[in-house]
Amino acid sequence: MQNLAPTAGTWIAKCFTDQMLLLFLVPSLIGILLVVGYVMVLPDKPLETKPPREGFKAVLRTYWVSPRQHPDFAWAWLSRFLLTLANWIFTTFRLIYLQHEMRLTSAEATETLATGVLMYGFCVMGSAQAAGWLSDHFGRRKPFIAVAAVLFGIGMVILSQADTIGVFYCAELVLGLGFGTYLGVDLALVIDVLPDPENPSKDLGIFNIAMSAPQIFAPALGALLISLGGGHNYSILLITASAVCLCGALAILPVRKVR
Structure with missing residues (x-):
């Protein structure tokens, strides 16, 4: 899907090369509709226990993996x-x-x-x-x-x-x-x-x-x-x-x- 999307997006954009506003709005609208649909049908599994409250530094630490x-x-x-x-x-x-x-x-x-x-x-x-x-x-x-x-x-x-x-x-x-x-x-x-x-x-x-x-x-x-x-x-x-x-x-x- 990560590679099918740019391919489809290029062909959609091809239809609006003379209409710059639609060139940006149509792909954006398609993206919004697909994301909303995905969120509605996603079987989201709730956590069994609530995670502890952590500060901003703790969040930043999660982005580090020691080489x-x-x-x-x-x-x-x-x-x-x-x-x-x-x-x-x-x-x-x-x-x-x-x-x-x-x-x-x-x-x-x-x-x-x-x-x-x-x-x-x-x-x-x-x-x-x-x-x-x-x-x-x-x-x-x-x-x-x-x-x-x-x-x-x-x-x-x-x-x-x-x-x-x-x-x-x-x-x-x-x-x-x-x-x-x-x-x-x-x-x-x-x-x-x-x-x-x-x-x-x-x-x-x-x-x-x-x-x-x-x-x-x-x-x-x-x-x-x-x-x-x-x-x-x-x-x-x-x-x-x-x-x-x-x-x-x-x-x-x-x-x-x-x-």
Whole structure:
């Protein structure tokens, strides 16, 4: 669903490119309605005992997991952060990339992006399911993360050489396969290295920061990279994304609890 939503959102936005107010309101309204529906049908299990009252400092302490005491979890967190950052460095700027590098008009770039996101999304979802099943079948996690990093790097190389829309679509397919392979295995790896497997919610929440925080930093970092050398420097953007992806793959090697 995390990958189906952006795909659906892109196609919805495609219908309102000339109506900026609706472009923002329609997806927001859909989100509100779905969340309200989810809350109404969610079988929420009440706590058996009321938790003790704790101050603000106690709340802040829950966001800290000691890397010294739980190194495997720390390395897995860093790997997720870096690979997600690499992914969002590019995906944030796909539209203007098409306009600047492919010389497409706004309408043409929007149409191309919608198709590219659709292809990327289906590749992510399909490869995530396949990689997850194969990982369980062979009882291995790390090799799949390595394959994901290689695929992501290949996708970036293809993208850096793209001079036609067809080559851009090819890069989207390879990038989708790489990121999907990573997502399908990474969460399973993290569950294997949770600091407290009997109480996973808090630690999984901390791990989710490694997915959400890069989405905040990637636009600023990407804009800085593109602006180097006078602007529109997408080569540096793609090279940096590939290097960050490689570092993310290497960060998983020190994890000892899983193979």
